[in-house]
Amino acid sequence: MVSWTDICRWDPSEIALVARRFTEAAHSLTVGIENLEWELQRLDWSGDAGGAAKADLRRAIAENQASARQLEYVGQCVADTTDRMYPIRAVVRECESTSTDNTMPIDQDGAVTDGLTSYATGAEDAWDAARSRMRMLRELEASVAEVIRRASEIDTEAASRLRSAVAPEPFTPSAPVATASSTSPGLAAANATWWDLLTRSERTSILVDDPGSIGNLDGIPADVRDAANRRMLVSERDRLEQVAEDLESTLQANVFGGLFDNADAGLEQTLKRIAALDEIADVLDEGHRQLLVLDNSSATDTLAAIAVGNVHTASHVAVFVPGLDSEVGADVRRYDGDMDSLRSTVQQLVPPTETVACVTWMDYQAPQLGWSLFDPRRTVMSPLAAATGAPRLRSFLDGLDAARSQDPHLTLLGHSYGSLTAALALRGADTTGVDDMVALGSPGLGFDNVERLSVPPGHLFVAETRDDLVADTGLFGADPSEIDGVRPLATRSGGDHADSHGHSEYLSEGTVTQQNVALVVSGRTEAVY
Known part of the structure; x- marks a missing residue:
């Protein structure tokens, strides 16, 4: 494995010159061989001496052809390796800049330390400054580790090729393998670095040949995830249609139906997934959408996350987590409409130079009514579904x-049971970048002390209508509206906006609650009422 110090000394431009010299030498040798072949053809020399001379020429031609091929091979190998070094060099410079500018030295083995023991900031900003610095440190650690892993991979492969005694077929770099998304600390930053380290041809190859490996990979640019997931949307629907046809054939051929093989239940579930994909496609057809998650394998139902606007460039990003009984097939269109309306409201509150994106995040298996009440993994009476979804969020x-x-101003919105999922995602998450959280109609956040939540002090908000029975249950801890440090949002107007009623009108267009949520998302928390 190469060290960080070794990688910092890599100079792809100098190595590219070496590659060019090898190629030029191969070309010169080839020209010399052609001249020898011409001389051999025109040589009119009979006798033993002439025969010996011709044999020597043929031998020299063969040896030089082998040398030319070897030089060409080495030159191509070095050139292709150089192409893979350029992205590494760019990321190394970014890491070194972050290290120098923020006093976070990187040692030769890639270990990162915090060179500051205290922060010159006011007390009111100390918490946020410490969190931001910890996030930067963790992301830098992840980036450096990924650079070393990638550089070592390239170095090992190139060394193996260059040590070959005989030139094989033309050198072809191995296709990079996208690592599966995980919830390990810092992995999103490692994924981002991994993507930055790929060449353009490698990125294109993955996007075309294996879009499923990057569509749900956290840390990958939103436009790339969107492109990959749109490809998967089409292929998954085609696959599921074939599955449905096969199951229908099985049922028709079986006089007992699905009694002994559950083909009928499988068909029902497959058709449900197809319907969910169709709903997603209809939402995407609205335009200005990004399909950030499409998961047809992790849960009983299809999971997804759709953004209105561009989360990769937006100044303000809101992520909405729905709760009880929410499913992609039945609800994604309605929630997307709420996010579209919220985005429009926020956009009116910010300067024209700032942009907004709002995400409907349905990438966890929300609790359901009906028979699911008796399933400990999906019952609304248990926090298990929220605890399972929180690391994904x-x-x-x-x-x-x-x-x-550059990080956006990031707001996390949780409705009903979704507020528990949101709160658990931020519990003890010291490196999260969430700036504000809003709990809407929450049955409890799983704690009674706001200090356990990784949100800046004074930036946790709760909205609860007077006739919201769910919000008064206290099913998962104290009533959020009664916890010290939580700021309430008005749900009754008395002014230009409509009142919010019940459990499901918090984000309805034109309501005072939606206006207050929009103020939070826009960063104007001092204006909420």
Whole structure:
């Protein structure tokens, strides 16, 4: 494995010159061989001496042809390796700049340390400054580790090729393998670095040949995830249609139907997934959408996340987590409409130079009514579904920041049971980039002390209508509206906006609650009422 110090000394431009010299030498040798072949053809020399001379020429031609091929091979190998070094060099410079500018030295083995023991900032900003610095440190650690891994991979492969005694077929770099998304700390930053380290041809190859490996990979740029997931949307629908046809054939051929093989249940579930994909496609057809998650394998139902606007460039990003009984097939269109309306409201509150994106995040298996009440994994009476979804949400939020050069103002919105999922995602998550959180109609956040939530002090908001029975249950801890440090949002207007009623009108267009949420998303928290 190469060290960080070794990698910092890599100079692709100098190595590219060496590659060119090899290629030029191969070309010169080839020209010399052609001249020898011409001389051999025109040589009119009979006798033993002439025969010996011709044999020597033929031997010299063969040896030089082998040398030319070897030089050409080495030159191509070095040139292709150089192409893969350029992205590494660019990321190394970014890491070194972050290290120098923020006093976070990187040692030769890639270990990163915080060179500051105290921060010159006011007390009111100390918490946020410490969190931002910890996030930067963790992301730098992840980036450096990924650079070393990638550089070592390239170095090992190139060394193996160059040590070959005989030139094989023309050198072809191995296709990079996208690592599966995980919830390990810092992985989103590692994924972002991994993508930055790829060449353009490698990125294109993955996007075309294996879009499923990057569509849900947190830390990858939003436009890339969108392109990959749109490809998967088409291929998944085609696959599921074939599955449905096969199951229908099985049922028709079986006099007992699905009694003994569950083909009928499988068909029902497959048709449900197809319907969910069709709903997603209809939402995307609205335009200005990004399909950031498409998962047809992790849960019983299809999971997805769709943004209105561009989360990769937006100044303000809101992520909405729905709750009880929410499903992609039945609800994504309605929630997307709420996010579209919220985005328009926020856009009116910010300067024209700032932009907004709002995400409907349905990448967890929300609890359901009916028979699911008796399933401990999906019952609304248990926090298990939220605890299972929280790490996925935390990774998604980290990925939004990691994929960008500058972090957006990030707001997390949770409705009903979704507020518990949101709160658990931020619980103890010291490196999260969430600036504000809003809980709407929450049955509890799983804690009674706001200090356990990784949100800046004074930036946790709660909205609860007077006739919202769910919000009064206290099913998962104290009533959020009664926790010290939580700021309430008005749900009754008395002014230009409509009142919010019940459990499901918090984000309805024109309501005072939607206006207050929009103020939070826009960063104007001092104006909420």
